[in-house]
Amino acid sequence: xxxxxxxxxxxxxxxxxxxxxxLLLVDFLREHLGLTGTHVGCDTSQCGACTVILDGQAVKxxxxxxxxxxxxEIRTIEGLAEGESLHPMQEAFCTHHxxxxxxxxxxxxxxxxxxxxxxxxxxxxxxxxxQLEGNLCRCTGYHNIVKAVLAAAGAQRxxxx
Amino acid sequence: xxxQKKGGIPTPEDGSSPAGPCTDLPEGWAYDxxxxxxGPLSVELFRNIGKPLKRREDHRLVTGKGxxxxxxxxxxxxxxxxxxxxxxxxxxxxxxxSAALELPGVVAVLTGSDAEADGLGPIPHxxxxxxxxxxxxxxxDGSMPFIGPHVLLPTDKARHVGEAVAVVIAESKGAAExxxxxxxxxxxxxxxxxxxxxxxxxxxxxxxxETAKNTLVDxxxxxxAAVDAAFAAAAHVAKAEFHINRVTxxxxxxxxxxxxxxxxxxxxxxYAGSGGAVRQKRELAQVLGIPQEDLRVLxxxxxxxxxxxxxxxxxxxxxxxxxxxxxxxxxxxxxxSEAFLTDYQGRDLHSRVELALDADGHFLALRADNISxxxxxxxxxxxxxxxxxLITGSYHIPHAHLRARAxxxxxxxxxxxxxxxxxxxxxxxxxxxxxxxxxMGIDKIALRRRNLVPPGDMPYRNAVGSIYDSGQYEAxxxxxxxxxxxxxxxxxxxxxxGRGKLLGVGLANYVESSxxxxxxxxxxxxxxxxxxxxxxxxxxxxxxxxxSFAQVVADMLQTPVERVRIVIGDTDKVSLGxxxxxxxxxxHAGTVMAMASADLLRLARERAAERLGLPPGxxxxxxGAFSGRETNRSVTLAELSTEDDPLxxxxxxxxxxxxxxxxxxxxxxxxxxxxxxxGITRYASIDDVGRCINPLIVHGQSHGGIAxxxxxxxxxxxxxxxxxxxxxxxxxxxxxxxxADNLPFYDCEIAEVLSPTNPFGIKAGGEGGTTxxxxxxxxxxxxxxxxxxxxxxxMPITPQRIWQALSDAGATAxxxxxxxx
Numbered sequence: 001x002x003x004x005x006x007x008x009x010x011x012x013x014x015x016x017x018x019x020x021x022x023l024l025l026v027d028f029l030r031e032h033l034g035l036t037g038t039h040v041g042c043d044t045s046q047c048g049a050c051t052v053i054l055d056g057q058a059v060k061x062x063x064x065x066x067x068x069x070x071x072x073e074i075r076t077i078e079g080l081a082e083g084e085s086l087h088p089m090q091e092a093f094c095t096h097h098x099x100x101x102x103x104x105x106x107x108x109x110x111x112x113x114x115x116x117x118x119x120x121x122x123x124x125x126x127x128x129x130x131q132l133e134g135n136l137c138r139c140t141g142y143h144n145i146v147k148a149v150l151a152a153a154g155a156q157r158x159x160x161x
Numbered sequence: 162x163x164x165q166k167k168g169g170i171p172t173p174e175d176g177s178s179p180a181g182p183c184t185d186l187p188e189g190w191a192y193d194x195x196x197x198x199x200g201p202l203s204v205e206l207f208r209n210i211g212k213p214l215k216r217r218e219d220h221r222l223v224t225g226k227g228x229x230x231x232x233x234x235x236x237x238x239x240x241x242x243x244x245x246x247x248x249x250x251x252x253x254x255x256x257x258x259s260a261a262l263e264l265p266g267v268v269a270v271l272t273g274s275d276a277e278a279d280g281l282g283p284i285p286h287x288x289x290x291x292x293x294x295x296x297x298x299x300x301x302d303g304s305m306p307f308i309g310p311h312v313l314l315p316t317d318k319a320r321h322v323g324e325a326v327a328v329v330i331a332e333s334k335g336a337a338e339x340x341x342x343x344x345x346x347x348x349x350x351x352x353x354x355x356x357x358x359x360x361x362x363x364x365x366x367x368x369x370x371e372t373a374k375n376t377l378v379d380x381x382x383x384x385x386a387a388v389d390a391a392f393a394a395a396a397h398v399a400k401a402e403f404h405i406n407r408v409t410x411x412x413x414x415x416x417x418x419x420x421x422x423x424x425x426x427x428x429x430x431x432y433a434g435s436g437g438a439v440r441q442k443r444e445l446a447q448v449l450g451i452p453q454e455d456l457r458v459l460x461x462x463x464x465x466x467x468x469x470x471x472x473x474x475x476x477x478x479x480x481x482x483x484x485x486x487x488x489x490x491x492x493x494x495x496x497x498s499e500a501f502l503t504d505y506q507g508r509d510l511h512s513r514v515e516l517a518l519d520a521d522g523h524f525l526a527l528r529a530d531n532i533s534x535x536x537x538x539x540x541x542x543x544x545x546x547x548x549x550x551l552i553t554g555s556y557h558i559p560h561a562h563l564r565a566r567a568x569x570x571x572x573x574x575x576x577x578x579x580x581x582x583x584x585x586x587x588x589x590x591x592x593x594x595x596x597x598x599x600x601m602g603i604d605k606i607a608l609r610r611r612n613l614v615p616p617g618d619m620p621y622r623n624a625v626g627s628i629y630d631s632g633q634y635e636a637x638x639x640x641x642x643x644x645x646x647x648x649x650x651x652x653x654x655x656x657x658x659g660r661g662k663l664l665g666v667g668l669a670n671y672v673e674s675s676x677x678x679x680x681x682x683x684x685x686x687x688x689x690x691x692x693x694x695x696x697x698x699x700x701x702x703x704x705x706x707x708x709s710f711a712q713v714v715a716d717m718l719q720t721p722v723e724r725v726r727i728v729i730g731d732t733d734k735v736s737l738g739x740x741x742x743x744x745x746x747x748x749h750a751g752t753v754m755a756m757a758s759a760d761l762l763r764l765a766r767e768r769a770a771e772r773l774g775l776p777p778g779x780x781x782x783x784x785g786a787f788s789g790r791e792t793n794r795s796v797t798l799a800e801l802s803t804e805d806d807p808l809x810x811x812x813x814x815x816x817x818x819x820x821x822x823x824x825x826x827x828x829x830x831x832x833x834x835x836x837x838x839x840g841i842t843r844y845a846s847i848d849d850v851g852r853c854i855n856p857l858i859v860h861g862q863s864h865g866g867i868a869x870x871x872x873x874x875x876x877x878x879x880x881x882x883x884x885x886x887x888x889x890x891x892x893x894x895x896x897x898x899x900x901a902d903n904l905p906f907y908d909c910e911i912a913e914v915l916s917p918t919n920p921f922g923i924k925a926g927g928e929g930g931t932t933x934x935x936x937x938x939x940x941x942x943x944x945x946x947x948x949x950x951x952x953x954x955x956m957p958i959t960p961q962r963i964w965q966a967l968s969d970a971g972a973t974a975x976x977x978x979x980x981x982x
Contacts, residue, residue: 022335036232037225039464041413042497046893049413077225090223094215097861100703102222103229103413103464125906132901136893138413138465139703140861141868141930142901 006070010035011079019066026050028066029076037077037106041136048135051107052076058114060107060134077106080113089113092152093145100139108135112149121156123149179387179559183622187293190620190628190818192919197752199759199920206783209712209722210921213857216708218701221462228461230417233432235490238419239268241480242337242493244327244344245502246319249355249571249886250366253318254347256327261343266336268487270344271479272327273314281482283310284473285447288539290546292679293817296625298542298549298565301379307372308539309569313448313475313482318351320368320537321573322888323502328479330491353571353886357534358511360568368537368569377539378567382549382625388562391526395517399597405585405935406956407509407534407879408872409501409890410578411898412702414464416504417494418477420484428455429481434463436471437700437740442732448478449485456481460730463702467869468577469505470702471742472540501891505541506879507578509534510548510585516558516593522603524612526560527553527624529589533567536574542567543743544575547582547674550627554590555634555670555823556612561624571886573879577742579869580928583673584935591669591936595943606642609670610635620917629672630916630924632823637847637912638670641825644908645845653829662831664842665945669936672823675925677745679815682737683757685714687765687808691799693720695754696728698738699746704927705858706746712854713751713921717758718798720785737813744822744925747854752919753814761810768801768808820916822924824848826867828937832945837960837967839942841871841905846933849912851924856911859926863909866930872899874938878957897957946970 007016010033017032029035029052040062041049050061053075080087089109092098099105115131116123128149129142137145194200221227244256258270288308289298300306314326327344331337352366359365360375368375392398418433429451435441438458446453463470476493484491495503511532517525529552533545549565594612598605613634614621621629650666657664684696695714699706711725728734739745762782769787770777773794780787788795802808826846832839844867853859876897880889890896909930915922935956942958943951950970954962 020335030232031234034234035225036229037227039229039414040231040494041415041464042893044497044892044894047413047497077223081224086220086223093223094219097216097857099219099222100705100861100865101413101465102218102227102462102703105222105227106225109223129902136411136413136898136900138411138467138869139865141864141866141899141907142904143864143906144861146901146906 004067006067008069009073011076021065021067023066024062025064025066025069026061029061035076035078039103039106041103046136048111049104049107051110051135053110053114058111077110080109087113088155089152092148096144096148096151098140098144098148104135104137108132108137108145111135116149116153116156121153123153125150180553180557180622180624182618183620183628186620191917194920197756197920199755202920206719207716210716210854212855214708214712214722214855216705217711218705218707229414229464230419230432230434231494233419235419235421238490238492239330239332240334240337241483241491242329242341243325243476244329244341244346246322246324246326248319248348248350249322250351250353251319252349252351253316253326254349257345258327260345261329261340264336264340264343266332267340268330268332269483270327270329271483273312273316276312276314276482277316279482280450281313282448282450283312284478285444286311286472286540288542290543292676294676294819296382296546296549298378298380298546301376306377306539308377309369309537311538311540313478321571322886323573325475328483330483330487355570355572355881355883355886357509357532357568357570360570361532361566368571375569376566377569378542378545378565381562381564383562384560385562387560388526388528391560392517395525396520397518397597397601398515399593399600400515401593401596402513403589403592404955405508405510405512405588407506408578408877409504409506409879410465410467410469412465412467412469415495415497415500416470416474418480419490419492420480421490422484422488424488428457429485430457430459431477431481432459433477434470435460435700436466436702436742437698437738438730438732439698439735439738440740441473441477444473445478445481449481458732460700463700466702466741467579468507468581468742471740472505472576497893498891501896502888503573505576506573507575508544508585509575510544512585512589514589514593516597518597518601522601522608522611524556524558527558529563531563531565534570534572534575535567536570536572538574539567540574541576543577544582544585548586550625550674551583551586551672552590552625553623554587555614555672557614558624563625572881579866580673580931581743583928583932584870587669587671587932588935592939595940609638613638613670627674629821630918631914632672632821632849633914634670634823637823637825637849640910640912641827641845641847644847644910645827645843657831663834663945664829664831665941665943666827666829667937667940667944668825668827669933669940670825671929671933672821673928673932674819674821675744675748676819677743677749678739679817680737680813681739681749681753682811682813683750683753684811685757685761685809687761687798687802689799689802689804689807691720691724693718693725694728695725696734697750697754698735699741699750700730701741704741704746704862705855709747709855709858710750710754713754714758717755718762718785719783720798744927748820748919748923748925749816751854751921751923752816753812755920756814757810757812760812761808764810765798765801765808769796772796772801816919818918820851820918820924822848822850822929824912824929826933826937828941830938830941830945832942832963837963839875839958839960839963844905845908846930847910847912848926848929849914849924850926850929851913851916852922853911853913853926859911860909862927863930864907866928867907867934868899868904870931870934871904871938874935874956874958876957876959
């Protein structure tokens with residue numbers, strides 16, 4: 001099995017490792033770095049539980065090889081809160097009961113953070129629903145997830161707007 | 162009828178009395194505040210119960226610090242991969258592992274012969290529901306049914322696609338998977354059967370050589386003579402046949418297990434998320450033939466259950482066994498494809514129903530013939546049993562007769578799946594009521610109104626013996642219709658038609674039973690620092706027990722909720738407990754926690770009396786402290802606890818009487834008649850959950866339940882190719898799921914009609930969303946397509962099925978388009 005050296009910046013820290021070329025980014029995060037907040041829920045890139053942000057884009061880390069992320073900056077659920085204070089999206093998920101079992105939550109939150117970055121504070125429910133179509137949740141029926149994302153997005157509006 | 166008093170639901174031999182108000186309630190049915198030791202509840206002192214408190218579980222889960230099974234790693238662990246049957250039915254001639262064993266990193270390949278040699282037993286499933294109030298299901302000859310031994314790895318033959326026949330252990334996941342592909346199995350394909358209607362025939366291939374037929378259960382309930390007489394006298398009989406299709410839970414966390422063996426102590430530890438660690442420990446110890454003390458099971462965060470995780474899986478036993486043989490930790494995590502093949506699946510019920518009515522539309526009698534497909538082995542008869550007790554739904558039907566059968570097939574085993582058995586029979590009765598209304602020319606709401614069980618008849622014994630505890634069924638319907646804005650339907654229909662869309666509305670009433678394992682235990686310790694630890698044997702998988710249970714204990718002990726910590730999921734701490742299923746947790750845990758709290762307060766009162774030098778009866782308890790009446794002396798609970806002798810109380814409670822959550826749901830759909838695209842535009846529901854401890858959580862349960870029911874009605878299906886017997890839904894690419902963009906916001910409200918069976922009046926809140934949803938969606942679609950002559954459609958209602966139904970009814974795409982313009 002051929003191996004490669006990689007250097008990836010994860011949540012602001014550069015991580016170097018020698019990995020099998022076939023290693024998936026999600027397995028690199030979970031098994032090599034112990035960042036088990038990113039989850040694996042399927043094997044066909046359908047569920048989105050493994051969503052992380054790679055160079056500003058939400059990606060399903062089960063569909064990216066670790067070697068493909070060479071030199072990239074990656075943000076995972078573990079890198080979202082600033083110390084003790086939660087990211088507004090994490091806060092909104094708690095306030096709106098947007099999670100039950102919590103397994104899809106890290107991927108859902110990363111996708112949500114990224115969609116609000118891309119669509120801005122005035123994003124509407126239909127766009128949120130469309131953008132989260134690739135993140136499956138079996139517990140919430142999405143109702144409270146969509147509410148949480150809209151609330152977190154709206155909270156980003158500056159008072160001047 | 163003393164027999165009934167003792168036994169609850171009448172057994173088939175009893176015959177039964179006509180349905181109506183229950184005047185001979187079984188002993189112990191009603192809650193007795195004196196006998197429980199709780200005494201009168203100080204409802205006015207509740208500070209947390211009934212409040213939408215934010216969940217305390219959430220912080221770890223939103224920061225990536227959850228502890229799901231696959232997150233655990235043990236030093237030196239190796240990985241297991243399964244060799245699975247590619248055939249639905251095939252004899253195992255031999256297994257050659259030599260090529261697999263030569264692959265670098267492969268540690269062992271184990272087969273069923275090895276398991277037999279090591280004396281492993283089958284999983285001791287106890288599929289026949291056994292509480293006093295479950296209907297009694299028996300084999301055709303009246304004996305206990307043969308269930309098909311569930312050995313970890315079979316030696317004779319594979320009985321469904323995906324059945325594991327060997328396990329490979331290797332140093333890496335990749336090596337294990339590579340090696341599993343190199344294991345050669347000498348297969349002899351056998352004829353197979355997947356559908357239960359085919360499986361009950363005499364000519365069907367037999368799943369088990371041990372039995373003459375595939376039918377393992379054949380029981381009848383109700384008063385057949387009375388039913389026959391009612392049908393003979395009926396002004397109208399409505400008939401229908403339904404198949405409530407097979408679906409699977411798709412828990413977002415695939416099942417996983419990590420076994421660690423400590424050779425020094427001879428003890429195994431299993432990290433495995435489930436529906437209750439206590440059952441897993443008990444049954445797996447039996448499989449391995451080891452004392453229960455030698456097994457510790459840990460179940461922390463569980464990524465969804467919905468029934469699928471309640472029973473033991475072979476892989477859990479396999480990693481435990483392998484780790485004991487190899488003296489190394491062994492981990493197994495299912496792929497999603499494996500989950501689709503081998504997670505316990507749900508539903509798959511054929512139901513033939515007939516309803517007799519008089520000329521005014523009063524229901525006279527019901528006949529039902531239900532056939533449950535249990536798969537290759539019988540893991541649970543809960544779906545058939547639960548449904549059997551509820552065939553008459555929310556309606557007063559004086560007489561009913563049911564034949565309930567269960568049958569083996571060459572498919573994955575079925576199990577209780579969200580609202581086990583109840584959505585199936587709710588679907589049948591609600592569709593039948595709509596059919597009767599149409600055939601008799603009676604408004605479907607008026608027909609329902611005429612026949613709903615009235616509140617004055619509660620507690621009500623239905624025609625198969627279930628005792629509905631409480632509820633205001635007609636008020637539910639009225640309230641749901643108000644939430645939905647029922648009177649605006651015709652205007653909305655016209656507006657949709659203007660956009661070229663067919664709009665339809667479906668309403669379903671439901672009543673369901675929450676029974677579940679009757680025993681639960683709570684241990685409460687109050688430390689000198691005022692912190693309270695509660696050990697309880699339920700197992701949440703997203704239901705928020707750490708929050709809602711804390712709300713109960715905090716109010717019972719009148720302390721801030723932040724001080725209460727709920728301990729679950731470690732069998733070294735939790736000695737007894739029924740796990741979480743059948744909506745049992747809040748009711749059982751709430752009751753036993755209240756009892757243990759009362760015990761703890763009694764102990765505290767004695768200590769306080771001693772401390773204050775006053776008679777215990779002279780003390781009042783308020784705000785977490787005892788004080789002497791008309792004195793200024795008081796002492797807090799924390800002050801009555803010491804490190805050496807903390808305030809502690811433990812209580813085990815057994816509670817048999819079931820409760821019957823109920824409600825109404827209404828769905829609106831819009832269908833594009835040309836593309837047959839279907840969208841849900843509105844969904845409203847009212848759920849009577851009894852006392853609601855945390856409305857935030859209960860609403861969340863309703864939402865998720867609705868999505869799961871809608872999912873089955875619209876997209877989900879464990880399809881099997883009838884020719885090859887191959888499952889066709891092997892991944893999320895070919896199993897349709899509820900997604901963020903195909904569901905609406907829901908309008909859900911809660912009704913709180915308190916149940917007389919337990920101290921808080923709790924019913925259950927986890928399954929009411931699902932129970933009526935299959936019916937509401939289907940009825941809405943049929944309402945939309947009625948004008949085009951469509952009278953029947955089966956689930957899942959995909960655009961293709963709608964197109965087919967319209968074509969069969971003779972409505973061409975052109976007709977459909979022009980009809981609306």
